Amino acid sequence: MKTAILSFVYPQASRFLSDFLHSCTLQTDRDFSLLLCNDGVVDLSERIAPFASQLQITVAECRGSVVENRKAGLRLALAHGFNNLILADSDDWFSMERVALSKYLLSTSDIVCNQLVLARSPAELLRPLWLSRLHDDQVILAPAIRDGNCFGFSNTALKPAALAGEFESIPEDIVAFDWLFFAQLLERGVSARYTTRCSTFYRQHEDNVAGLLHIDAAAIHRGLSVKLRHYQCLGGRDAWFSEQARAFNQLAQQVQQDAGLAKSYLTEMTQNLPREPLWWEATRLKK
Numbered sequence: 001m002k003t004a005i006l007s008f009v010y011p012q013a014s015r016f017l018s019d020f021l022h023s024c025t026l027q028t029d030r031d032f033s034l035l036l037c038n039d040g041v042v043d044l045s046e047r048i049a050p051f052a053s054q055l056q057i058t059v060a061e062c063r064g065s066v067v068e069n070r071k072a073g074l075r076l077a078l079a080h081g082f083n084n085l086i087l088a089d090s091d092d093w094f095s096m097e098r099v100a101l102s103k104y105l106l107s108t109s110d111i112v113c114n115q116l117v118l119a120r121s122p123a124e125l126l127r128p129l130w131l132s133r134l135h136d137d138q139v140i141l142a143p144a145i146r147d148g149n150c151f152g153f154s155n156t157a158l159k160p161a162a163l164a165g166e167f168e169s170i171p172e173d174i175v176a177f178d179w180l181f182f183a184q185l186l187e188r189g190v191s192a193r194y195t196t197r198c199s200t201f202y203r204q205h206e207d208n209v210a211g212l213l214h215i216d217a218a219a220i221h222r223g224l225s226v227k228l229r230h231y232q233c234l235g236g237r238d239a240w241f242s243e244q245a246r247a248f249n250q251l252a253q254q255v256q257q258d259a260g261l262a263k264s265y266l267t268e269m270t271q272n273l274p275r276e277p278l279w280w281e282a283t284r285l286k287k
Contacts, residue, residue: 003032003084003103006073008062008153010039013091014047016203019122021051023093029100030054032086037062037073067170070153070177074167078160089154091203093122098198102157110162111185111192113140114155119201128199130276136196142186146240148274148281151182151192155200162190171233175226176280180233187237215273215282217266223283224252230280247285 005024009017024034033056038044040063048057060076062069077085086102088094098114105112115134118126130150134140145151166184174180186192231245255262265286274281 001083001103002081003086003099004035004077004080004082005032005086005088005099006035006037006077007088007090008037008039008069008073009041009044009090011041013089014041014044016091016205017041017047018050019093020088020090021048021055023096025051025054026096027099028096029103032056032099033058033080033082035060035073035076035080036090037069037076039063039069065172067172067174067177070181071167071170074160074163078163082160084157085160086157087153087155088200089152091205092154093201093203095199095201098200101195101198105193105195106157106159109193110159110190111151111182112157113151113192113194114157115194115196115199116152116155116202117199119203120205121203122201125201126204128196129202130278133276133278134194134196136194138194140186140192140194142183142189145179145183145186145278146244147284148278149176149179149182150194150278152178152279154202156182158185164188174229174233176230179280180230183230183234187234215270215277217270220266220269220283221255221262223280224248224255226280227283228252251285 007020036044036057036059038059038061041047044059051057060072062072064072084103084106086099102112116129118129120126134150162185166188167181170177170180228245228248231241231248234241235245255265268286269282269284
């Protein structure tokens with residue numbers, strides 16, 4: 001069975017790449033290839049050179065948008081015929097058993113989602129996420145990620161055979177690619193399981209698109225357009241998504257047109273955050 005770790009490197013995250021590569025070399029199961037999609041890191045060869053003797057690294061140039069690069073990386077994995085694909089962000093790192101455990105769990109599930117631990121650096125770990133929301137060996141069905149997402153391109157592994165090319169239909173203007181990607185799969189009935197037996201250390205820094213350390217009014221406001229577009233893209237699958245798209249479109253227009261309503265909405269959301277919110281879950285409809 002062929003296994004790959006797929007990651008994306010870009011200039012803003014390149015300063016963290018050595019931590020990521022070091023965690024790859026520490027894996028208890030080293031039988032994997034590392035696919036790096038390079039989006040503009042001009043000195044990547046020099047950065048990976050210290051690890052080249054320990055890792056089987058393939059670099060592909062990907063100079064598009066986030067959506068285009070995600071698709072290019074998935075196509076690359078499919079073209080190489082990998083049986084298992086472990087997704088990892090190059091500004092994060094992970095526990096030593098992640099590869100071994102992902103392989104093991106993928107023998108019975110199409111997708112494996114592992115625990116996230118918030119961190120600023122390997123020397124400054126903060127806290128694990130979602131301890132009260134998700135438990136080890138939990139089966140995750142489609143309704144669990146309708147309001148928010150726990151599947152990212154740094155804490156998941158999957159069988160490429162389960163993809164069926166659906167990701168190709170994801171439009172260019174999607175911000176939360178990962179959420180839509182996994183939502184499509186789960187809505188189709190692809191099996192997914194959660195584990196706390198390995199961890200991704202999720203680095204919190206200023207370039208995170210969807211950090212979870214601090215959720216403020218700006219993040220909640222941004223979530224309106226993200227969730228609206230997400231539900232629009234899924235509208236053809238279930239009437240629930242169409243209704244959510246209609247409701248979020250109405251709310252977004254009201255917030256844009258009425259400064260007083262916008263202030264009260266954002267205050268209500270920030271003061272009543274969900275318990276251990278998933279990505280994008282903090283933005284909700286008004287009660």
